[in-house]
Amino acid sequence: MxxxxxxxxxxxxxxxxxxxxxxxxxxxxxxxxxxxxxxxxxxxxxxxxxARRVAPAFSPDDVRVIRQRLGLSQEQFAARFGFSVETIRNYEQGHRRPTGPARVLLRVIASEPDAVTRALSQEDA
Structure with missing residues (x-):
């Protein structure tokens, strides 16, 4: 199979x-x-x-880890959560670091990605 x-x-x-x-x-x-x-x-x-749940310490600066844990490409991640692809690439390559609202959004995405997806899809409806 x-x-x-x-x-x-x-x-x-x-x-x-x-x-x-x-x-x-x-x-x-x-x-x-x-x-x-x-x-x-x-x-x-x-x-x-x-069993105990073991999760590595999260840093909102590590966008690649969040994105890969969700199984999304850079394009899919950007489209789903309202970022530009260029911004995601800059974060992942270390050219920029998320600050302010972007940092908060990434922290929420890391802990509750489905809730963010639901909230953003309701906004579009």
Whole structure:
């Protein structure tokens, strides 16, 4: 089976059948795992209970890290969040550093990118 890698930008969450997903029972999940071992969870419930989220310290100056974590190209990032591509390139190459409102926006994008996307799409509507 061919593996297809997708980024957040490729996934249209509006097309997900959330009701069907929520209605999936543990027995159905177990049957899916039995049918295809690639769908099996990597971690046991004990592993998950002991897991901690580890995130590197964020610097709003590191636009490349934010953009790559979201799986977006420079053009996609700029279009989604209202920057010019040239500004993103300047930030990533170290020619300029985000200040003021841009720095605040990048901090919010780093922690809640979906909220920013929703807010900006409501503005356009």
């Amino acid at each position: 061919m593996i297809v890698r997708r980024t957040r930008a490729d996934v249209d969450l509006a097309k997900v059948d959330w009701a069907a997903l929520e209605a999936t029972t543990d027995a159905e999940i177990a049957a899916q795992i039995a049918a295809d071992s690639d769908t099996a969870p990597i971690f046991t419930p004990t592993d998950l209970a002991q």
